[in-house]
Amino acid sequence: MEEAEPETLEGFLAWAAELGISDSLHNFQSQKPRICLGNSLVVSFFPDAGGRGLGAARDLRKGELILRVPKSALLTRDSLLKDGILSSAANGHRCLSPTQIMTVCLLYEMGKGKNSFWYPYLKHLPRSYEILATFSEFEKQALQVDDAVWTTEKAISKAETEWKQATLLMQELKLKPRLLSLRAWIWASATISSRTLHIPWDEVGCLCPVGDLFNYAAPGGESKDIENVENLMHSSSLQDDSLSSGHSTDSLLVERYDAQLQRLTDGGYDDDIGAYCFYARNNYKKGEQVLLSYGTYTNLELLEHYGFLLNKNPNDKVFIPLEPSMYSCNSWPKESMYIHQDGQPSFALLSALRLWTTPQSQRRSIGHLAYSVEGDSLLLFTIDEIQNAGNPMELRKLLCQLESEACAFLEANSLQKEENGGELVLSRKTKRSIERWKLAVEWRLRKPTPKTILFSVGYGRRGSFQNPALSISSRSERCL
Numbered sequence: 001m002e003e004a005e006p007e008t009l010e011g012f013l014a015w016a017a018e019l020g021i022s023d024s025l026h027n028f029q030s031q032k033p034r035i036c037l038g039n040s041l042v043v044s045f046f047p048d049a050g051g052r053g054l055g056a057a058r059d060l061r062k063g064e065l066i067l068r069v070p071k072s073a074l075l076t077r078d079s080l081l082k083d084g085i086l087s088s089a090a091n092g093h094r095c096l097s098p099t100q101i102m103t104v105c106l107l108y109e110m111g112k113g114k115n116s117f118w119y120p121y122l123k124h125l126p127r128s129y130e131i132l133a134t135f136s137e138f139e140k141q142a143l144q145v146d147d148a149v150w151t152t153e154k155a156i157s158k159a160e161t162e163w164k165q166a167t168l169l170m171q172e173l174k175l176k177p178r179l180l181s182l183r184a185w186i187w188a189s190a191t192i193s194s195r196t197l198h199i200p201w202d203e204v205g206c207l208c209p210v211g212d213l214f215n216y217a218a219p220g221g222e223s224k225d226i227e228n229v230e231n232l233m234h235s236s237s238l239q240d241d242s243l244s245s246g247h248s249t250d251s252l253l254v255e256r257y258d259a260q261l262q263r264l265t266d267g268g269y270d271d272d273i274g275a276y277c278f279y280a281r282n283n284y285k286k287g288e289q290v291l292l293s294y295g296t297y298t299n300l301e302l303l304e305h306y307g308f309l310l311n312k313n314p315n316d317k318v319f320i321p322l323e324p325s326m327y328s329c330n331s332w333p334k335e336s337m338y339i340h341q342d343g344q345p346s347f348a349l350l351s352a353l354r355l356w357t358t359p360q361s362q363r364r365s366i367g368h369l370a371y372s373v374e375g376d377s378l379l380l381f382t383i384d385e386i387q388n389a390g391n392p393m394e395l396r397k398l399l400c401q402l403e404s405e406a407c408a409f410l411e412a413n414s415l416q417k418e419e420n421g422g423e424l425v426l427s428r429k430t431k432r433s434i435e436r437w438k439l440a441v442e443w444r445l446r447k448p449t450p451k452t453i454l455f456s457v458g459y460g461r462r463g464s465f466q467n468p469a470l471s472i473s474s475r476s477e478r479c480l
C-alpha cells in the first residue's frame with residue numbers, strides 16, 4: 001500500500017499511529033491501525049467553535065477514555081534537546097527562561113524542515129495566531145479599556161524583550177533569517193502558549209500531536225459532575241453487593257469516587273500508562289465536537305494566550321479603575337474587585353463601593369466606561385459586511401459609512417490613500433488586521449457592563465454576595 005505524504009492529514013495521522021497515538025479502546029491490537037483516529041474521534045471542521053477540531057466518531061459516554069498519546073510522542077524540551085548541537089548551545093545560555101529555551105528549540109526544529117523527526121506534526125501547526133502579542137497599535141486601541149490595552153502592551157513588550165534576549169543563542173545556532181525574526185518568535189511562543197499541555201516534569205508543558213486538536217469549552221459544569229459522582233456512589237452502594245459487606249466498604253467507595261472524579265477531568269499525563277490520556281467530559285452524539293477545558297479564563301485571557309474569545313464565557317470578568325482611596329481604604333486585594341460575566345459585581349467590589357462611594361462619585365469614577373453597546377453592535381455588523389464585501393465598490397461604500405474608529409483603522413492600514421479613485425482591494429495583512437479589530441470590538445461588546453454595578457449599589461440587590469476567592473483564575477491551573 002502506498003504511504004500517504006506527511007503533508008496531508010492522512011499522512012500525519014498515519015505517522016501518529018506509528019508513534020502509538022490511538023483513540024482505540026483496545027490496548028493490544030494484532031496490527032497497528034493505518035491511522036490513529038476513527039474509533040472514537042475524527043478530525044472535522046467546526047466553523048463556529050475553533051475551526052479544525054475533533055468530533056465524535058461514535059456516541060461517546062462521559063468519562064470514557066478517548067485518546068492516548070504515549071510519552072515518546074510528546075514534544076518536550078527534553079526530547080528536542082536530544083539534539084547535541086542544540087543542547088550544547090542552550091547550555092551556554094542558562095539565563096534564558098525554560099519557555100524561551102522551548103521557543104528556540106521549536107524554531108530550531110522548524111529549521112530542519114523535512115529532516116525533522118517531527119516534520120509531519122510541525123507541518124500541520126497553524127501558520128499564524130491572533131493572540132494579543134500580534135495586535136497592532138490600532139488593534140490594541142480598539143480594545144478601549146485601559147486594563148485590556150495595558151495587557152496587550154505588556155504582551156507585546158514581553159515578546160520583544162524575550163526575543164532580543166534569545167537572539168544571540170539563535171544566531172549561534174545559525175537559524176535562517178526568517179526564523180530569527182520577531183515574527184517567527186511570536187509564532188513559536190504563540191504555538192507554545194496556545195497548544196502546550198501540562199506535564200508534571202516540565203513547567204513549559206509539552207506539545208501533544210493529535211491531543212492538541214481539541215478545541216476549548218469553558219469549565220463550568222463541575223458541580224453537576226460532582227452531583228453525578230455522588231449519585232453514582234449512592235446507586236453503587238445500593239446495588240453493588242461487593243460494596244455492602246464489611247469494613248472495606250468505605251475505602252472501596254472512596255477509591256471509586258476518586259477514580260470517577262479523576263476521569264471527569266478532561267485529561268492528564270498518566271504515569272502508570274506512560275501516556276497522555278484524554279477523557280470525554282460529557283456524553284457526545286456521533287458527529288458532535290468533543291471539547292476540552294484548558295482551564296478557567298476570562299475572555300481577555302483567552303485572547304492573550306489563545307487568540308479567540310467565547311460568546312458566552314461563564315468565567316469572564318472585568319476590572320474597572322476605582323478611586324485610589326477606595327483601594328487604600330479597604331483590605332480587599334485589587335484582583336478580587338471585578339464584575340462577573342453576568343454583570344454582577346464581585347462581593348469585594350460591591351462591599352468597597354458600598355463603603356466608600358457616594359452616588360455622585362460612583363458616576364464620576366465609572367461613568368466613562370459606559371460605552372455605547374448599540375454603536376459597537378453596529379460597528380461589528382459593519383465589520384462583518386466588510387469581510388464579506390464582494391467587490392471594491394461595495395467595500396468603499398461600507399468603509400465610507402463608518403465613523404471615527406474606522407478612519408483610524410484606514411489610517412493604521414494606509415488605506416485612506418485609496419479613497420478617491422484607485423481599486424480598493426484588501427491585502428491578506430489588512431484582512432488579518434480586520435479579524436483582530438473585530439476580536440477587539442467583540443471583546444469590549446461582550447464584557448460585563450458596569451451599569452449593573454450602579455444598579456446593585458443603588459438597590460443593594462440580594463444575591464450579589466459571592467465568594468470572590470473561588471473565582472480568581474490562576475495561570476498555574478492551566479491545562480492546555
Ligand SMILES: C[S@@+](CC[C@H](N)C(=O)[O-])C[C@H]1O[C@@H](n2cnc3c(N)ncnc32)[C@H](O)[C@@H]1O
Pocket residue numbers: 048049050051052053126194195212213214215216217305306307308309480
Ligand atoms: C489547542 S488548539 C485547538 C486546535 C486548533 N483549532 C487547530 O486547528 O489546531 C487551540 C486553538 O484553537 C482555537 N480554538 C480553540 N477553541 C476555540 C473556540 N471555542 N472558539 C474559537 N477558537 C478556538 C484557538 O485558535 C486556539 O488558540
